[in-house]
Amino acid sequence: MARKKEYNKEEVLEKAMQLFWRNGYETTSMQMLEKEMGINKFSIYSAFGNKQGLFLESLNHYKLRINSIFEPLIQGTKGIEDIKQFFYDSVRSNFNDEPLKGCLVTNTYNEFSESEDVLIKEQMTSFMEDLKAIFIEKLQMDPNKDQETVLKQANYLLLAKHGLAAAARVNTPKEIKDYIEMTFKNL
DSSP states (O other): OOOOOOSOHHHHHHHHHHHHHHHOTTTOOHHHHHHHHTSOHHHHHHHHSSHHHHHHHHHHHHHHHTHHHHHHHHHOSSTHHHHHHHHHHHTGGGGTTOSOOSOHHHHHHHHTTTOOOHHHHHHHHHHHHHHHHHHHHHHTTSTTOOHHHHHHHHHHHHHHHHHHHHHTTTSOHHHHHHHHHHHHHTO
């Protein structure tokens, strides 16, 4: 007879996501996951397949969690101002003394930049392409920008967002604010 699942999948996924966010994929061991999630490795394997499967589900959980940051950007009608607000919204936790800093996706993007892991690279590429497409859409709201300028500025903003996410892990709120203001000063 099969054992009944005695944990809330969303809760253990949140705990795993936070552990991966703090430590990265490679540094996070199955023993650390067992302890943090409060379930044994057999339950982890049964529910998620393996560490990679758990990590991929953690990334999806993270994306759902940050939808509240993306919605105003997607729905916004102010172009570049919407992007600037998105930058501020994406580092809001850094101004509240919350323990998780930066961006799980950017951390993962950096960790897997030279990896052969196709599934995780596909997730990262998809996320970055979607974000760039949103930036392009917002930049095109300015009728004075030609397509070449829009594409260059979208690339610039994507890289600036990576820099912001990395800086948010260690820099002060004033430094982060200055970075955002300078990023948008000449756009």
